[in-house]
Amino acid sequence: MHLLFRNSQVFRLFMAQALFWSCSMTGIILTSIVGLRLAPFPSLASLPLAVLMLGGLLALQPIAWLMQRHGRKVGFLFGALAGVLGGLVSALSLWLDSFTLLCLGSLLIGGYQASAMYYRFAAMEAVSEAFKGRATACVIGGGVIAALVAPSLGNAARGLIDTPFAGAYLLIAALAAVGVAVLSGLSTYGATSASPSAPSRVSWRELLSRPTVRAAVLTTAAGHGLMILVMNATPLAMHGEGMDLQASGQVIQWHMLGMFLPAFVAGPLVDRLGSRMVACVGSGLLVVSAVVALLGVSHWHFMISSCLLGIGWNLMLVAGSAQLGQGHAVDERARAQGLMELSNGSVAAVMSFASGALIAQAGWAAVNIGLLPIVTLVVLVQMSLGYRQRQTA
Numbered sequence: 001m002h003l004l005f006r007n008s009q010v011f012r013l014f015m016a017q018a019l020f021w022s023c024s025m026t027g028i029i030l031t032s033i034v035g036l037r038l039a040p041f042p043s044l045a046s047l048p049l050a051v052l053m054l055g056g057l058l059a060l061q062p063i064a065w066l067m068q069r070h071g072r073k074v075g076f077l078f079g080a081l082a083g084v085l086g087g088l089v090s091a092l093s094l095w096l097d098s099f100t101l102l103c104l105g106s107l108l109i110g111g112y113q114a115s116a117m118y119y120r121f122a123a124m125e126a127v128s129e130a131f132k133g134r135a136t137a138c139v140i141g142g143g144v145i146a147a148l149v150a151p152s153l154g155n156a157a158r159g160l161i162d163t164p165f166a167g168a169y170l171l172i173a174a175l176a177a178v179g180v181a182v183l184s185g186l187s188t189y190g191a192t193s194a195s196p197s198a199p200s201r202v203s204w205r206e207l208l209s210r211p212t213v214r215a216a217v218l219t220t221a222a223g224h225g226l227m228i229l230v231m232n233a234t235p236l237a238m239h240g241e242g243m244d245l246q247a248s249g250q251v252i253q254w255h256m257l258g259m260f261l262p263a264f265v266a267g268p269l270v271d272r273l274g275s276r277m278v279a280c281v282g283s284g285l286l287v288v289s290a291v292v293a294l295l296g297v298s299h300w301h302f303m304i305s306s307c308l309l310g311i312g313w314n315l316m317l318v319a320g321s322a323q324l325g326q327g328h329a330v331d332e333r334a335r336a337q338g339l340m341e342l343s344n345g346s347v348a349a350v351m352s353f354a355s356g357a358l359i360a361q362a363g364w365a366a367v368n369i370g371l372l373p374i375v376t377l378v379v380l381v382q383m384s385l386g387y388r389q390r391q392t393a
Contacts (some may be wrong), residue, residue, distance in 0.1 A: 004138045009126035012182050013119045016076070017142030019179040020116040023083060023172045025150040025256070026157075027052070027109060031102075034090075034165050038099040048106040053352065055110020056117075057345045061338045063115050068334035072122045073186045079115020080179040082108045087173030094166040105169070112176060117341045120321055121333070122186075130271060133278075133322045137267025140318060143260030147253060202332050204339050212327030213336060215385045216320045217343050219279045222378050223316030225347035226286060226371050230293075230309055231255060232355035234302060237364040241297050251302045258310025266318040275323035276382045282315030283375045283382075290368035297364070316378075 004011055035048045059079075067075035086108030093101035123135040153171060160167030207213045231252070238247060270278050289308035292301055320340070328336040358367050 007126060007135075009186060010123050010135050010138050012185055013123045013126075013139045014142040015182050016080075016179050017116065017119050017139050018145035019175050019182065020083070020112065020119075021143040021146030021260075022150040022153065023087070023109070023175050023179075024113065025146055026154040026168055026172055027106075030154065030165055030168050031106060034094065034102060035099070037165075038093065038097060038102055040099060044099070048102050050349075050353075051103045052106040052110040052113070053345065053349050055107040056113040057110075057342065057349065059111040059114035060117070060341045060345060063111075063118065064334040064338035064341075067118065068331075072118070072125075073183065075118065076115055076122075076183045076186070077180060079112050080176050080183055082115070083112030083176030084173050084180065086110075086112060087169045087171075087176060091163075091166045091169035091173070094163050094169070109172070114341070114345075117344075118337060121325075121337050124322070124325055132325060133270025133275070133318060134267035136321050137263040137265075137270070137318050139263075140266075140314065141260055141263035144257065144263075147256035147260055202328075202335050204335065207328065207332070207336055207339055210327050211385050211388055212323060213339075215279075215381050216275075216323035216327060217340050218320075218381055219282075219316050219323065219378055220320035220340055221343040221347045222374050223282060223286070223313045223320070224344040225351045226374060227259075227309055227313040228348045229351035229355050229358075230289070230367060230371065231306070232352055233359045233364065233367050234306055236355070236359045237297070237367075238299075238302055240359075240364070243299065243302075247299055247302075251299070251306050254303050255306035255310045258307035259314055260310075262311045262314045263318060266315050269315075270319055270322050275319040275326075276386050278315050279319035279323070279382050280379050282312045282319060283378045285309075285312035285315065286371060286375050288312075290371045293368045294365055 004014055031048050031052070035044070036042060039047065059082075063075045063079060066078065086105045088105075089101055089108060090105030093099070093105055120136045120139045123139040124132045127135045154168050157167040157171035160170070208217065234251060234255070238251065266278065269281075285308050289305045289312060292308065293305040295301060324336060324340055325333075355367070358370075362370075
């Protein structure tokens with residue numbers, strides 16, 4: 001917390017993260033419902049969410065390139081402006097009953113999402129080596145504010161105007177506009193230690209040939225993908241046990257708190273214990289989450305399991321992000337960070353589409369059992385990296 005309030009760069013990125021996640025949670029809650037209302041066929045109701053994820057994937061590398069050439073601030077402002085425009089276009093789609101405009105608005109919001117994925121990297125560049133874990137965690141911790149206030153804001157905004165749900169999308173545009181104001185106060189490059197430079201032509205294959213980069217990318221991709229898989233499957237499993245939407249909403253809120261609140265502890269842990277140890281602890285918490293889920297299907301089992309799932313994801317994301325910075329040069333950061341975010345987003349997209357089918361075909365227990373071999377692989381890779389580093393030393 002000392003770092004958060006003493007470093008203006010980190011504080012602005014923390015606030016920008018809180019604003020982005022408030023937009024994201026509002027959009028995730030509403031977009032499928034609005035899609036069902038506007039889609040020509042019910043089977044297309046989830047298409048806007050898929051388009052949002054696609055927009056994020058398509059924008060990841062161009063935004064990384066833009067920031068490498070012109071600085072973090074430029075890339076972040078472009079992303080937040082895309083969020084403003086996306087919210088306005090989505091609101092217009094409801095006034096005009098246009099499913100096409102809703103998909104276009106979702107595509108633009110996906111660009112906002114892509115830019116926000118780089119906030120934590122900018123925070124790492126704004127501090128010395130000893131505080132990189134804390135800076136990463138402070139920015140990720142901005143999601144705590146979103147988890148506490150976004151559901152209430154979204155509900156209040158739905159009925160602000162006569163057109164149902166349009167007010168919620170205007171709220172997204174307004175929050176993104178506040179994000180523009182917050183990000184405009186960043187220093188010229190959005191970081192004190194990394195100025196624009198010509199992007200390196202290093203290939204992703206070459207980056208992945210480095211054990212440190214490979215371990216970092218695997219850790220964040222596995223943690224993110226498994227979190228998305230189980231999170232999306234949880235409401236379906238609860239519905240199958242006869243629980244109502246209010247119970248599901250409470251479980252998801254505790255999951256979101258688990259995702260973001262531990263960030264303020266994860267950062268100091270990375271700085272003190274190292275990214276490898278924290279990545280292994282996060283992996284262990286995912287195993288504990290699966291064990292709790294397998295022990296029963298009561299409301300409390302779902303709540304505890306989901307909270308542990310969020311904490312494990314947080315530790316793996318913070319640890320993997322800090323670890324990535326140890327494996328590449330300054331002129332390679334656009335390629336390396338773009339690789340990590342593309343991996344995270346691609347795995348998340350696959351898991352999003354797979355969760356429903358897995359629940360329907362294999363069941364809740366199989367989803368949690370399937371988590372175990374992937375988590376084991378992460379631990380083995382991190383242990384192997386530690387052995388290599390000790391041999392080199």
